[in-house]
Amino acid sequence: MITGLSTLAEAYDGVICDVWGVLHNGISPYPAAAEALSRFRAQGKVVVLLTNAPRPAKAIEELLERQYAIGPSSYDEIVTSGSVARKVFENEPRRRVFHVGPRHNLGLFEGLDLELVDEEQAEYVVLTGLFDDETESVESYRPMFSRFVERGLKAYCANPDVVVERGDRLVYCAGALAQLYVELGGDTTIIGKPYHSVYDAALAAVGRALGRPTEKSRVLAIGDGLPTDIKGAWSQGIDVLMVTAGIHGADFGDLLSPDPARLAARLRAEGLSIRAAIPRLVW
Template sequence: MHNTRSSRGIQDLVDLFDCFIVDQFGVLHDGMRPYPGAVDALVMLKRAGKTILVLSNSGRRSAPNEQRLLRLGFQIGSWDYFLSSGEVAWKRLDRLLRERGGAEPLKCLLLARGGDRSAVEGLPLEIVDSGADADIVLLSGSMGDRFDMDHYRRLLEPAAARNVTCICTNPDKIMLTEVGPRFGAGRIAEVYAEMGAPVMRIGKPFPEIYQIAVEMLGHPPAIRTACVGDSIEHDIAGGRRAGLPTVLVGTGILDTLSRAEKAELFRRHGAAPDYFLPAFTW
């Protein structure tokens, strides 16, 4: 990997950085269970005096994501902050809807995973089942392990025909599931955009979520803040655009890719990582 330094574990980077911005899916766990050594690595990193912010392209708000980490076996107190794209989107929507004042609630077509409603809880939105009725589409998750893309096309075509804005709160194009990698919400958003309708994306690799993360960390020196992730397109490209050092792990969506295939992704996205770890272990 050109210009990328290989390390055995996160311990090798402890003296280089004060703050770690760590992705969850593909780095800490696969959605069903922690990766071997990840629980202990997070604990040891915190014991080493580091500040840790878990940064996720999850359409769910931050609190449900933290609760999931605890259910998976991660230890309370082994991270300092959690920020999800769903949290950023919820706060932005809350602000915009408050500015609308006493107008009738917007009709929202919500596309989420597993019936999750945290993306809209507490917001003055009327949830509808058809794109034909929607004033806004909120795309917070994919059920790509249950439905094919044609299902989403049929659902979204009536909204696209009316030029309804889609807010995608999970830009990941690939997600990890029990049946293997499947298309994520970010890919559904691409299809909606291909229909000619407007799409607003919130999350990695876009600047806003990194600005909020750095603010939560207290604006530490960029050179002492590392972004750790498994997605070259989202974690590595996003961290580099934010001016932060990046650490790529070989688990998650890259697990089956060859060295040459990774190099091609570096070239395509213009984002080679500064460091490579086989996995998020101590």
């Protein structure tokens, strides 16, 4: 357990930082976290935000500024699962898409040579979330997905998160829908953390901001989600600073004073290791 990012800063040239759960909880920002990243950058270092948001990076930049007052002083570049997914769709020969997700994710498709169609016309499916995560459950989609799987339609999931914090609640995300699609036997490609393509993009962004390639050993990943942030960075050989009061906060006792033994046991059970942990990101 460490008291702040300053404890580790000297060892790293760049940070790859999660957004939801570290910089905000879906409703309220964590100003001290944004300040910590700004102070890291003030030392001539680089911050890349990496998020499983199924939208282009520009949309997340605008959202952070408008809703959470987090501006570009806290980061150099944003990489989203959506921005990586767009490159996949550009190389997808089929053009007719059925989108499963809320309307605010439609920017994912803007400017791409594809057509959003009804269920019956679809050649493949893109999952960005539930249509209405306030009223629906994942099981609501079983009949529709069964029809898609029977037709042999491939599904792309542009947000691997299964659940995410919204204030003091957890709500289902597209990753939960992808799990159902796989359970039904559907051909499914998942884009985002913990998979390597988004880390390749994030490391490339770190190199651009530094003006030179950098070794993974000089990059620190910061995140709160074990199956996404922690597993993803660990599997790529990147050191991890885990924010414990995020999505798994209730598992480790007191949010702001987690039990190190419970954290260590959970990491062993998951087969993961981290460089350090902190309740909330601060400098």
